[in-house]
Amino acid sequence: MKAEIIDGKQAAERLRTEIGRQVVRLREQHLLTPGLAVILVGEDPASQVYVRNKARQAREASMASFEYRLPYSVPQEKVLELIARLNDDPAVHGILVQLPLPPQVDADRVINAIRSEKDIDGFHPVNAGALATGGDGMVPCTPLGCLMLLKHRLGDLSGLRAVVLGRSNIVGKPMAALLLRESCTVTIAHSKTRDLADECRRADILVAAVGRPRMVPGDWIKPGATVIDVGINRIDTPDGKGRLVGDVDFDSAAEVAGAITPVPGGVGPMTIACLLLNTLEAACRQHGLPVPQGLMEAAWG
Numbered sequence: 001m002k003a004e005i006i007d008g009k010q011a012a013e014r015l016r017t018e019i020g021r022q023v024v025r026l027r028e029q030h031l032l033t034p035g036l037a038v039i040l041v042g043e044d045p046a047s048q049v050y051v052r053n054k055a056r057q058a059r060e061a062s063m064a065s066f067e068y069r070l071p072y073s074v075p076q077e078k079v080l081e082l083i084a085r086l087n088d089d090p091a092v093h094g095i096l097v098q099l100p101l102p103p104q105v106d107a108d109r110v111i112n113a114i115r116s117e118k119d120i121d122g123f124h125p126v127n128a129g130a131l132a133t134g135g136d137g138m139v140p141c142t143p144l145g146c147l148m149l150l151k152h153r154l155g156d157l158s159g160l161r162a163v164v165l166g167r168s169n170i171v172g173k174p175m176a177a178l179l180l181r182e183s184c185t186v187t188i189a190h191s192k193t194r195d196l197a198d199e200c201r202r203a204d205i206l207v208a209a210v211g212r213p214r215m216v217p218g219d220w221i222k223p224g225a226t227v228i229d230v231g232i233n234r235i236d237t238p239d240g241k242g243r244l245v246g247d248v249d250f251d252s253a254a255e256v257a258g259a260i261t262p263v264p265g266g267v268g269p270m271t272i273a274c275l276l277l278n279t280l281e282a283a284c285r286q287h288g289l290p291v292p293q294g295l296m297e298a299a300w301g
Ligand SMILES: NC(=O)C1=CN([C@@H]2O[C@H](COP(=O)(O)OP(=O)(O)OC[C@H]3O[C@@H](n4cnc5c(N)ncnc54)[C@H](OP(=O)(O)O)[C@@H]3O)[C@@H](O)[C@H]2O)C=CC1
Pocket: 142, 165, 166, 167, 168, 169, 170, 171, 172, 189, 190, 191, 192, 193, 196, 209, 210, 211, 212, 230, 231, 232, 233, 267, 268, 271
């Protein structure tokens, strides 16, 4: 195997330690405890695991964590009422509604209802617009985590060719916007893209966010490229336990790439660390305090 493995689990642990330090400082100097509220609708087992992890890691970083579990059949109005209450709650600085939502609840309505200052997912149109137009709003956690891993590995990204596979509002589009802000030459590929393999082969940076297990083989990758695998796909195994794989075929890709993120242990843990970072940032902004800078550099030089 040729590629360096980008250890997102370790990077995320170090980042969370730095965040925890800043949270303690805020409490000691300003009597402020950043608070994260997570809303989970329904009982999807994977979502329950994520929500539990988010709450635990928030507490480990000395933040306050509030969890709300609503039944799968909850009417949309009840979700909107809860968000209105959290919007006005001074102990809550960040609100996350776990996606996907059941069919009777319109995700766009819900996202629009969150005060943009408390939208730590960065999904609200005000924040998406700020990212697209060069303003400073909340940046979606998964793309932000990917960018941190890229900068950790590559330093300056200016002039590099980046291909983003996937164009969702939560991963692909904000990822492309962030890479453009770093002065990459950005291509967004999707299910209608022609000659997808050739597009990928031009990429110095390849970010895969399609949700198709092991779709990207090693021979789509430029030798030495940096590969960020966002995909989280559960597949069956003969022992019946199942396992997680990414959107990239790790074994063949690692023979060609210069560096690659594993699944699990790559982008996923960085997503949660960035969620905590956004909550810290939101708390500071809501109290007119300066946002701590350089946490990523402090975390891993
Ligand atoms: N690690 C983490 O923290 C996170 C991981 N994820 C994972 O990332 C993956 C993507 O998530 P998300 O963006 O929400 O997914 P979506 O389903 O919303 O979007 C998938 C995108 O991939 C494109 N696509 C699908 N099939 C193909 C194909 N055969 N060839 C080319 N493009 C294709 C779609 O194209 P089109 O638009 O044309 O339909 C779409 O733009 C999932 O595995 C998800 O679980 C998501 C969030 C966080």
